[in-house]
Every structure is written in C-alpha cells, then in structure tokens.
Amino acid sequence: MVMKVHVKNNRWAPGSFPNTPEGEEVFTITQERFDTALAKFSDMADQLSVKVDWDTDNFESSMQDAEVLLTWDLPVDNLAEIAPKLRWIHCIGAGVEHMLPMTWLPEGVTLTNNKGVHAAKAGEFGMMAVLMLHSHIPAIMTNQRKRVYDSLYASPIAGKTLVVLGTGSLGGAAAQKVQKLGVHVIGVNRSGRAVEGCDEVVTTEQLDTVLPRADYLFIATPDTPETRGLMNRQRLDLMKPGAGIINIGREAVMDYDALCDKLEDGTIGGAILDVFDPEPVPEESRLWETPNLILTPHVSADDGDAYIPLTLDLFFRNMELFLAGKPLLNPIQPDLGY
Known part of the structure; x- marks a missing residue:
C-alpha cells in the first residue's frame, strides 16, 4: 500500500514565512529535492507518493487522502474533516508557536518539528555573537555610523560568564562552542537537567539568581506560554552594567522596548537580535536607531545551502520509524507548545 505525503510550501510575503525572496528559495521543498533525499532511503x-504544492492551492483536495503533511503552517479549521486520513504532521521549523494553541490538532495525529537541524549553524552564530559583544563590535558599528573613531579594547574572553537561557539544540550548540574559549557557561532550562557544554545548570525558576553573574546572555528559548515575557524589564535590571545580550529564540521572550531603553542609557553594553515580530522589522521601529545594537535578519540558525536537505533527512529518518509503527523523533507536546 502506498502512503501519500502532502508538501505545503509557502510563497514569500512580508509578515509571513518566508518573508523574503531569498527565504523562499532556501525553504522550498521541490520535487527534485524530495526525490534526491528519498534516494538515500531507497x-x-x-x-x-508525494504531492508538492504551494500555499493552499490544492490543499483541501490533496489532503483528502494524505496521511502525512510536511509543512511550515496549515489551515486548521475542520482539519479532521478535510484530512480524514491524516496521522502525522512534520513542521519544517523548530518553533511551533505559530500553531498555538493546538486545540485544533485532531486526536491520533502526531506533530513533530525540525529540532536538531539548526544546531551546527546556531552554534557557530552563537560563538560569533558572543565574541562580537566581547570585542565591542555593536558599539564600534554605532561609532562608525557617527563617524567616531574611538579605540575600544578587549582582552581575551577566557574567564567571562555566559548564561544560556534555553539549552535545547540551539542553546546547547552555542554553549559547547563558547565553553571551549574558556568561558564559564551557566545553562537555564525548565528541568535543571545537565547539558553538555554547561559548567552548571539551573532551573528557569532560578533565573534571577544567575542573571547578575552574566557577562553575556544568550537566549534560545521557543515562544511558549511559559517563556513569553520571561526577560522583562525587571530581569534586565538584574544584569550587571555593561553586559551583552543575544536573542536567537523569539522576540516574545524579551521586552525589546525595555532593552532599547537600557542600550540608550548604557546600562546594557550591547545586543545582537536575530528574531522579531513582525518580520521584516518595520521601517519605523526604534530598533534601527538604537545604539550598540546589531540586527540580523533571522539568519542565526538556518543553513542557506543545506536547510532542506537536512530537513528531509530528518523527515525520512522519522518516516522509517513511522512506517515501522515506532515513536517518532521530536514529538511536540501540545499542552507545552514545544
């Protein structure tokens, strides 16, 4: 018996995913890419069988007999009726906050995500960003725009402290890279479980006790009901003067307005932000003019050459488990949102 897979690609559009023409090219699953990846699982x-589609052009008709959906997002109204045979949805992103709340998920349908695909790129970006903050690059770039030539010196980074908020595949990869530089790494996660690359780990409930120790804070948490607003103004006030902040998780985790205030008054030394809501960042946003702040256009964890091959490799490894009736990799817990 042949199992049908429906692939729902999205055309790029401002405020949606992908939000640039370049992103559409990176994140599109073509028939050729699908077949190339499948060849390794002969x-x-x-x-x-596969139906490669765009947006909702043929969604309802194709989903009538599809058992597997490979997508970023989907129309959720009456899904059980539109897709009566559906058993598994794989999201090509790590974050699934755009699918919350998951009351729409039909009983018996498993949702998985792309956790792990982003790790190598996120680790390198994390190390780069920490070193940029340590070397005052945000401030140097602000000076450059102002035509100011000031010598801002830095010593080697060994002995500094990095707090990693969210120690999943992204934060964990960054922790491992940065620890090798002689940095003391403190991980913060929901359970307090030990993580490779972290010298110590505390629970999220203990976040306030470690923020004052941080020379640098690396945020890599998903947007969930538990993490939304976690780094509010009060917690930013706990950080030592001149500390640096990186966010590759989601904007909802941090109060960006409060961060801008603290960058302007100098109590935070510098920041590098890669995630925003909406994306692209509106032209009128104060983020563009805030001093000592670098904005990167949501590129911290996405491999521009291999994102879809890596995604499809994970998908087909999971498909082997699915066909064998075994538990899938990266199952999402609907009540937790990750």
Whole structure:
C-alpha cells in the first residue's frame, strides 16, 4: 500500500514565512529535492507518493487522502474533516508557536518539528555573537555610523560568564562552542537537567539568581506560554552594567522596548537580535536607531545551502520509524507548545 505525503510550501510575503525572496528559495521543498533525499532511503521509495504544492492551492483536495503533511503552517479549521486520513504532521521549523494553541490538532495525529537541524549553524552564530559583544563590535558599528573613531579594547574572553537561557539544540550548540574559549557557561532550562557544554545548570525558576553573574546572555528559548515575557524589564535590571545580550529564540521572550531603553542609557553594553515580530522589522521601529545594537535578519540558525536537505533527512529518518509503527523523533507536546 502506498502512503501519500502532502508538501505545503509557502510563497514569500512580508509578515509571513518566508518573508523574503531569498527565504523562499532556501525553504522550498521541490520535487527534485524530495526525490534526491528519498534516494538515500531507497527501501521506502515504492511506499510513498508525494504531492508538492504551494500555499493552499490544492490543499483541501490533496489532503483528502494524505496521511502525512510536511509543512511550515496549515489551515486548521475542520482539519479532521478535510484530512480524514491524516496521522502525522512534520513542521519544517523548530518553533511551533505559530500553531498555538493546538486545540485544533485532531486526536491520533502526531506533530513533530525540525529540532536538531539548526544546531551546527546556531552554534557557530552563537560563538560569533558572543565574541562580537566581547570585542565591542555593536558599539564600534554605532561609532562608525557617527563617524567616531574611538579605540575600544578587549582582552581575551577566557574567564567571562555566559548564561544560556534555553539549552535545547540551539542553546546547547552555542554553549559547547563558547565553553571551549574558556568561558564559564551557566545553562537555564525548565528541568535543571545537565547539558553538555554547561559548567552548571539551573532551573528557569532560578533565573534571577544567575542573571547578575552574566557577562553575556544568550537566549534560545521557543515562544511558549511559559517563556513569553520571561526577560522583562525587571530581569534586565538584574544584569550587571555593561553586559551583552543575544536573542536567537523569539522576540516574545524579551521586552525589546525595555532593552532599547537600557542600550540608550548604557546600562546594557550591547545586543545582537536575530528574531522579531513582525518580520521584516518595520521601517519605523526604534530598533534601527538604537545604539550598540546589531540586527540580523533571522539568519542565526538556518543553513542557506543545506536547510532542506537536512530537513528531509530528518523527515525520512522519522518516516522509517513511522512506517515501522515506532515513536517518532521530536514529538511536540501540545499542552507545552514545544
């Protein structure tokens, strides 16, 4: 029996995903890319059929007999009726906050995400960003725009302290890279479980006790009901004068307005932000003019050359488990949102 997979690609549009023409090219699953990845799993080739589609052009008609959906997002109204055979949805992103709340998820349908695909790129970006903050690059770039030539010196980074808020695949990869530079790394996660690359780990409830120790804060948490607003103004006030902040998680985790205030008054030394809501950042946003702040256009964890091959490799490894009736990798817990 042949199992049908529906692939829902999205055309780029401002305020949605992907939000640039470049992003559309990076994140599109074409028939050619699908077939190339499937060739590595040749035993499954005669067990699958695929419908590669755009947006909702043929969504309702195709989903009538599809058992698997590979997508970023989907129309959720009456999904059980539109897709009566659906058993598994794989989201090509790590964050699934755009699908919350998940009351729409039909009973018996498993949702998985792309956790792990982003790790290598996120680790390198994290190390780069920490070193940029340590070397005063945000301030140097602000000076450059003002035509100010000041010598801002830095010593080697060994001995500094990095707090990693969110120690999943993204934060964990950054922790491992930065720890090798002689930095003391403190991980913060929901359970307090030990994490490779962290010298110590505390629970999220203990966040206030470690923020004053941080020379640098690296945020890599998803947007969930538990993390939304976690780094508010009061917690920013706990950080030592001149500390640096990086956010590759989601904007909802941090009060950006409060961060801008603290960058302007100098109590935060510098920041590098990669995630925003909405994206692209509106032209009128104060973020563009805030001193000692670098904005990167949501590129911290996405491999521009290999994102879809890596995604499809994970998808087909999961498909092997799915066909064998075994538990899937990266299952999402609907009540927690990750």
